[in-house]
Amino acid sequence: MQQLSGNLFIISAPSGAGKSSLIQALLAQHSDMQVSVSHTTRAPRPGEIDGVHYHFITVEQFKALIEQDAFYEWAEVFGNYYGTSQHTVRQSLEQGIDVFLDIDWQGARQIRQHTNSAIGIFILPPSLEELENRLNTRGQDSAEIIAKRMAEAYSEMSHADEYEYLIINDDFALAQREFSHIVLAQRNSFDSQLSKHHSLLTELLAKAAK
Ligand code: 5GP
Numbered sequence: 001m002q003q004l005s006g007n008l009f010i011i012s013a014p015s016g017a018g019k020s021s022l023i024q025a026l027l028a029q030h031s032d033m034q035v036s037v038s039h040t041t042r043a044p045r046p047g048e049i050d051g052v053h054y055h056f057i058t059v060e061q062f063k064a065l066i067e068q069d070a071f072y073e074w075a076e077v078f079g080n081y082y083g084t085s086q087h088t089v090r091q092s093l094e095q096g097i098d099v100f101l102d103i104d105w106q107g108a109r110q111i112r113q114h115t116n117s118a119i120g121i122f123i124l125p126p127s128l129e130e131l132e133n134r135l136n137t138r139g140q141d142s143a144e145i146i147a148k149r150m151a152e153a154y155s156e157m158s159h160a161d162e163y164e165y166l167i168i169n170d171d172f173a174l175a176q177r178e179f180s181h182i183v184l185a186q187r188n189s190f191d192s193q194l195s196k197h198h199s200l201l202t203e204l205l206a207k208a209a210k
Helices: 019-027 059-067 086-094 105-114 128-135 143-157 172-187 190-196 198-206
Strands: 008-012 033-035 071-077 080-085 098-102 119-124 165-168
Touching (some): 019 033, 059 080, 071 086, 071 105, 080 086, 086 098, 098 105, 165 172, 172 190, 190 198
Parallel strands (some): 119 165
Antiparallel strands (some): 071 080
16 A cells, blocks of 8 residues: 555554553544454454444455455454455545554554554553453453463464554553554654645745755
């Protein structure tokens, strides 16, 4: 994808790190930011709405979309397929909207092969103990289920060093501020401003004598 006027952010984290809450809190304050709604073959969880949380589709439909080259990136994550729509992301970026991709490390690697302008932010829990607490959602899951979730979390966390920014989500209000500062700073980077305000900057900057 060529350089477009919105900024592209890749947000990854193990489950239980608070990624969705951080993204939603930021989106609530900015109308020119969006989270990309992925396609997935996993079953909806209680409360999840088709088209809002994910586009829930079958494996056959997913494979057909791969054939049509509809995905910007896709991956198999813990037994299910997930993919980001190429068309939707491009359209939003072209309209100057900043887009958040809530995707795993495999998807992040693919995005980096297409563009060097995506900014990766990785979110970590404050401790293993706290992560285990957060993953034991009902407080009564079996040791086996918790061990499986912890193994999945370790697998995702082992790729944190592939991202530009790291947020440790201990105090949510602080993590929220850090997240917001990273995103807003990126919006004000020279390249981002140049792509958004190209004609203004050409006019203002071109005539100065050096
Ligand atoms: P969950 O099933 O818990 O919603 O998501 C499981 C994992 O899949 C999370 O790490 C999430 O970020 C990742 N994921 C969600 N959508 C996509 C996507 O479109 N592409 C990739 N590569 N990963 C995704």
